[in-house]
Amino acid sequence: MKTVGVAADHGGFILKEEIVALLKAHGYSVKDFGADIMQKDDDYPDFVVPLSRSVASGEVERGIAVCGSGVGASIVANKVPGIRAALIFDIFSSHQGVEDDDMNLICLGGRVVGRELAWELIQAFLNAEFSGAQRHRRRLGKMTALEKGDP
Numbered sequence: 412m413k414t415v416g417v418a419a420d421h422g423g424f425i426l427k428e429e430i431v432a433l434l435k436a437h438g439y440s441v442k443d444f445g446a447d448i449m450q451k452d453d454d455y456p457d458f459v460v461p462l463s464r465s466v467a468s469g470e471v472e473r474g475i476a477v478c479g480s481g482v483g484a485s486i487v488a489n490k491v492p493g494i495r496a497a498l499i500f501d502i503f504s505s506h507q508g509v510e511d512d513d514m515n516l517i518c519l520g521g522r523v524v525g526r527e528l529a530w531e532l533i534q535a536f537l538n539a540e541f542s543g544a545q546r547h548r549r550r551l552g553k554m555t556a557l558e559k560g561d562p
Contacts, residue, residue: 418455420479423455426477458476476518495514
């Protein structure tokens with residue numbers, strides 16, 4: 412079973428708590444990066460950045476970040492080298508992002524996506540595997556070069 416990291420600010424706190432319970436109930440090992448309590452003035456980077464670094468280092472295999480809309484979590488996650496995060500609302504993108512783009516962190520909107528859809532998106536994300544096709548490896552190479560500052 413994969414080790415999954417999760418993080419959320421106040422806008423995603425309730426959904427994160429539900430996600431953690433579902434992951435554990437389905438046998439996943441979970442590392443929770445917070446928030447640990449509902450605090451209306453917390454900031455998503457304080458939780459999403461440590462999660463992203465953990466995914467990038469391989470400490471956890473995949474990450475799930477939740478904020479109010481999912482947009483801020485997605486933006487900040489992608490600032491961490493080695494992270495390929497996307498804001499996801501549909502099943503196809505949830506697995507296709509992994510299969511073609513080696514997405515390693517999914518972002519969800521706690522005020523936008525309900526528990527049942529979130530769980531379906533997460534299952535598609537966690538069950539997907541990178542295809543390793545040459546064209547996809549080539550594109551990943553270009554992304555990695557961009558992260559390193561190469562043109």
